[in-house]
Amino acid sequence: MYEAFWNLSQSPFSANPDPRFYYRSFRHEEAINRLLYVILAKNRAAGFLSGEVGSGKTLICNILRTHPKLSNDKVLYVPSAFYSHTDFIKELLLQCGIEYSTDSKAELIRLLQNFLIQNVQKGKRTVIIIDEAQAITDKQVFEEIRLLLNLQFNNDFIMTLIFVGQPELSVLISNIPQLEQRISIRFHLTALDLKETIEYVLYRLKIAGARDPVFSKQALDTIYEHTQGIPRKINNLCDLCMLAAYSQQTKTISSMLVKAVLDNY
Secondary structure (H helix, E strand, O other): OOHHHHOOOOOOOOOOOOHHHOOOOHHHHHHHHHHHHHHHOOOOOEEEEEEOOOOOHHHHHHHHHOOHHHOOOEEEEEOOOOOOHHHHHHHHHHHHOOOOOOOOHHHHHHHHHHHHHHHHHOOOOEEEEEOOHHHOOOHHHHHHHHHHHOOEEOOEEOOEEEEEEOOHHHHHHHOOHHHHOOEEEEEEEOOOOHHHHHHHHHHHHHHHOOOOOOEOHHHHHHHHHHHOOOHHHHHHHHHHHHHHHHHOOOOOEOHHHHHHHHHHO
16 A cells, blocks of 8 residues: 555565565574474474464475475475364375375375375475464374374485474473474574664565665664564564555654554554
8 A cells, every 4th residue: 555655566564474575584594494404304303493473483484385405395384283183184185185085094194104105215305394383282183293203214204394383382292202302403483683673674675675764763773662573563563654654645754653653553
């Protein structure tokens, strides 16, 4: 709505976790590198990424799904975990393009296992990313995952599983020692600091086509103070500020305007 006012090519603060707007903070880069290490090492079964709501976990998932180092591999993404244990296996088969005509759990697992082994034989990895894994309500899903992680071919794991979720996921997994012991890398994604928050806002504006400053330095300080460096909160607040500035036909967003937005939205 306000893009033309600043001569932008697209919305800079969309809620969509778009890899094109990925700001390479130290924390996010470290998370990606650690998870890639787990995936690329044949003797690692699982990795774990946690973070508060809005910290950028799903964006990291999207970057991994399209990462050039995994271009020859099969990356499965389970965006939510509200599955029964049988539905979880069916979802994996669906994403693998495997047809099935049975509800037998043993047969479904056999089909998946055959696919995983065939991928290994072709020199391909299979990566399963489970996002929002703290929402798993059927504990049998964790058991199915544990059993899948036990599968090997020529002494190598035939799949790598990446758990992604909010901090409480750590407690859920700690209650399953056999599964927890399979997780070789853990990383907690923390918020951006003040300097990174400013760079984050400026970077997203640049990608969207901004040529002139949109936020004053004081406005950016206020944005950080309110959002505490959580990317989703930054996006939401910046978007509302730009909408308010557009309504007032104001090109430069001041700290006063940010505070007014906070008082009225």
